[in-house]
Amino acid sequence: MDLSFGPEYEAFRAEVRGFLDRHKDEYPGPARPTRADALAWQRRLIDNGYAARTIPKAYGGYGAEPDILKSRIIAEEFTRARAPTGMAGQGISMLVPTLLEVGTEAQKQQWIAPTLRGEIIWCQGYSEPGSGSDLASLQTRATEDGGDFVINGQKIWTSTAMQADMIFCLVRTEPEAPKHAGISYLIFSMKTPGIEIRPLKTMTGHAEFNEVFFTDVRVPQGQIVGKRGEGWQVANATLKHERGMLGDPNQAESRLAAITDLMREETVGGERLIDNPVWRDRLMKMQARVLAMKFNGLRLISAQLNGESPGLAGLIVKLQGCDINHELAALAIDALGELGVLYGDSPHLRAGGSWQQRYMFDLGLIIGGGTAQIQKNIISERGLGMPREPKLAGA
């Protein structure tokens, strides 16, 4: 274990700090709310290596060698400056790593750079009404016709489908094959004729996800990623990245900081919340969980750099990370008490109602990307080598 920062790193820290200071008035946010502001910031970050840092230059990244200390310094300095970090949609977090792993050279050239720059927004078309946890049972069909696939079927829970330009989608191309072997991974435009999107309102009051219907949607066969019938393996590469993103400890750290501020500022009956040992203890308990996951994250990066398998430390990230985020929101709501239940445009609302919004949305994330129960099956079966549940014949 060596976590010392040598002079090279202190210089790097000064560089990041200088950058954030110089470009303070470019931060997108309430004062700079447009998409153009966000795109300009993303480009600025990539140009300076603070986003898409280790993605090859040839594909529009910054092309740096992976360096865990530098990544950590960047994360720390951005948190300290309360500066917006790079974009992290399903395209950047899931599709790009997948293309890097299994895409053709042409696909990498065409899709990665504009996706990194935030110019193309992607959605993930995996789940179907009858296929959630049992994703491999999916029924959306793609049949060959000339040089095209023709797609018919329905997806559900598709996040951001309304805004998306493109979709990465699982379809059944080999209906006769065993269920895991008959799936292909296609990418296509959401503007393709035959696609209908119906928003689904969730408990937050907003439509965070959608139903997507396909009727004779034509997609050139070249838009397959990986081989025909191997979509399951390709999708699993993506799911791995999704689970890493959903359990991201940086998000938990900045939430913890926000709750700490809240407890310093808010009073009940004239007493600051932080002066009450009960609130302080709950806060410190959460801090321990957040720190453990933060350091677990550093351990994962090191394992990856050293070519070691992350093992259990990787398998628990989604389960723990999503639970921590949900529990952090719960703590903020509890600390706010009756103020914490306010929502919408109520007077006395705190943080725009975002603690309630997160409390509810994060419950969705505990379910999305593989439910907590499925995560536990994976930890016990793959991680601990325990026997699988006996399968029903034919399932």
Added chain:
Amino acid sequence: MDFGLSQDQKLMVDSLEKALAQLCPLERVRAFADKDEPVARDLWAGLAEIGVAGLMIGEEHGGLDLSLLDAALAAEAFGRHVAPTPFLGVTLAAIALRAAGSNAQQSRWLPPLAAGEVLAGVAISEAVAGARDGAGVNAAGGKLTGTSLFVIDAAEADLFIVADNAGGLHLVAGDAPGITRIALTSIDLTRRLGEVRFKDTPAEPLAGGEALPRLRDAAWTLLAADTLGAGQRMIEKAVAYAGERKQFGRVIGSFQAVKHLCAEMTAELEPCRALVWYAAHAWNAVPDEASLTAAHAKAHLSEVGRFVARTATEVHGGIGITDLLGLHYWFKRIGLDRQLLGGPERLRHHAAVIQGLVAA
């Protein structure tokens, strides 16, 4: 000894179930929530017809003269049906008037409350749960000045029960001068909260000294009962869904993981029923234990309710968080019950204080 409901109580629960199934299906709840309706008058009129508005009001004033346990059974039924009723405000006002009102005050207000003709707001949050955002009400010379937040059923209240900063209770007519009402929107759109400002507003003191603690204990118990009903319904929905939904070629309820989630919810919630019954019974019959058990009932139901709300949603998977299914109405009902008039940490502190384990 007989730790259970009487025949009359079972009959009341049955008739309430029937009435709510008819008057308050989920579509009615949705309409109330979506349209920003201040009070579901149709529902309240229907419930008043079977005596619900006057459950705890004496027969001489047109009520049924029942106990807090009966009111808790009604609150549980309203939680089950996420019913948008002004029951809490009306019942708490009746309790305050009976405990501390003069004969004149009682005969002026109790009969129309029992008939479901007038509605009541209850402004005791600051005195019970601690003041936020500088709220608080001062009483001087028969007048009130200040702000009360999280006022229960404030929107169309014809009278208010108001606690002042010293813990005294006051009766204020809804049309008294100097009152401003501002709606507060919470996650739970099945109930209405408000901010009420008083400026030199004439008020009549409610004389009895112990009135506020009694009122608080009753309120805690009724909120606990509301969560009990809402949680019970969420478990039933989860069990039913787990018996229908298929993944991997089998109903998900056949996975031990899912069964255990349902069993854990039940193991947590089932003892809560007895806790709520006891707390409610104690309020009438074992006054020495009433405040302790009321505080624990609300604090514990809040913790169990949160667990059940999350877990029942998880059993449903993605559909569980959609508006389409509407499970969130129960989730949010439990969320509001938890914070209203004090969260579990505060109530457990109260429990320790009244047992002399620690100084206030």
